[in-house]
Amino acid sequence: MAIDNQKKAEILAEALPNIQMYRKKIIVVKYGGNAMVNEELKKAVMHDLVYLSTIGIKIVLVHGGGPEINKTLEKMQIESKFENGLRVTDKETVNVVQMVLAGKVNKDLVCQIGNLGGHAIGLSGMDGGMLKCKPFDEKHGYVGEITELNMDAVTETLEHNWIPVISTVGFDENGNSYNINADTAAAEIAGALKAEALISMTDIVGLCRDKDDPETLIHKVYISDTPALIAQGIISGGMIPKIDGMTKALRQGCKKAFIIDGRVPHSILMEMLTDEGMGTMFRIN
Numbered sequence: 001m002a003i004d005n006q007k008k009a010e011i012l013a014e015a016l017p018n019i020q021m022y023r024k025k026i027i028v029v030k031y032g033g034n035a036m037v038n039e040e041l042k043k044a045v046m047h048d049l050v051y052l053s054t055i056g057i058k059i060v061l062v063h064g065g066g067p068e069i070n071k072t073l074e075k076m077q078i079e080s081k082f083e084n085g086l087r088v089t090d091k092e093t094v095n096v097v098q099m100v101l102a103g104k105v106n107k108d109l110v111c112q113i114g115n116l117g118g119h120a121i122g123l124s125g126m127d128g129g130m131l132k133c134k135p136f137d138e139k140h141g142y143v144g145e146i147t148e149l150n151m152d153a154v155t156e157t158l159e160h161n162w163i164p165v166i167s168t169v170g171f172d173e174n175g176n177s178y179n180i181n182a183d184t185a186a187a188e189i190a191g192a193l194k195a196e197a198l199i200s201m202t203d204i205v206g207l208c209r210d211k212d213d214p215e216t217l218i219h220k221v222y223i224s225d226t227p228a229l230i231a232q233g234i235i236s237g238g239m240i241p242k243i244d245g246m247t248k249a250l251r252q253g254c255k256k257a258f259i260i261d262g263r264v265p266h267s268i269l270m271e272m273l274t275d276e277g278m279g280t281m282f283r284i285n
Helices: 005-022 039-054 066-075 091-115 152-159 182-192 223-231 239-251 267-273
Strands: 026-031 058-063 120-124 131-135 144-149 163-167 169-171 177-179 197-202 220-222 256-261 280-283
Touching: 005 267, 026 039, 026 182, 039 058, 039 091, 039 163, 039 267, 058 091, 058 152, 058 182, 066 091, 091 120, 091 163, 091 169, 091 177, 120 152, 144 182, 152 163, 182 197, 182 239, 197 239, 197 267, 220 223, 223 239, 239 256, 239 280, 256 267
Parallel strands: 026 058, 026 197, 058 163, 120 163, 131 169, 197 256, 220 280
Antiparallel strands: 131 144, 169 177, 256 280
16 A cells, blocks of 8 residues: 555654664674575665665674575585584585675675665675684584674774675684674674674564464563573574574673564664564663
C-alpha cells in the first residue's frame, strides 16, 4: 500500500530523536547470511548503510562470505569441512578464503555502496596490522583467534566520513593468513572502537524463547541474564559464541548490541530509527 506524503513526513519526524542519538557515533554492522546472497536484500542493506552515513552516523561494515567461499571451493573441487560451526581451514582453503573475502566479496560491497552515492574503502584484517591472530586450535587449522587489534586504518577512514568495509582475514607474525569468524571479528572491533552499537544481521528474527515461534521474541536481554538463558536452552548451539562475542564487546565499552533479521528489507533502519525496533537488544544494564 502506498504511503502518502504526510505519512512519510510523520515517519521522518518520529525518527529524529533516534537520528540525533546516533549522529556522529560509531555503529559496527556484521553482515552475512541470506542477506548477502540475495541481490535485492543486498542492495537494500547497502542503501540503508549509505542513508545512515549520509545523516552523520559513522558506519563500520564487517562482512563474512561463507556461501561465496563454498561456491568457489566447490568449483576448485576442494571439500568444505566444518567443526562446531567453524570452517576447518587448511593452507589451500585459507588462500581461497583470502581471495574471496578480501577480493571479490569486499570489492563488490565497496562498489555497490559507491553506486548508491556512498563513500567506502575496502580493508581486510591484514591491512594496517588490524587483526593479528594465533591459531584458534589445532583441528581448525588456519582459523584465527584475535590476539591484537590496531584500529588506526578504521578510525582514519571514519574521520574522512567514509565507510570502512572490513573482510575478516587476519595475519600472524610469520605472514600466515587466517580465516576469522565474522561475528567474533565484529564484536572485537566494536569493543576496540567503543562503538555506540554492534548490529549482527542473521537469518533469525532475534533471540526467541521458542526458536520455532517468532512470536516469542525477547526484545531486551541483560548480559547478566545470559547464563540462565543458556541453562534453560533458550541460548544454545551457534547462538552461544555469537552472544559471548557481544558480551565481550559490551564489557569493553560498546554501549549495546542487537541481533536482527537480515532477511527483512531495511531491518537496520527499523531497529535503529524506530522506538519499537525489530530484533533483540543486549545491554549490560
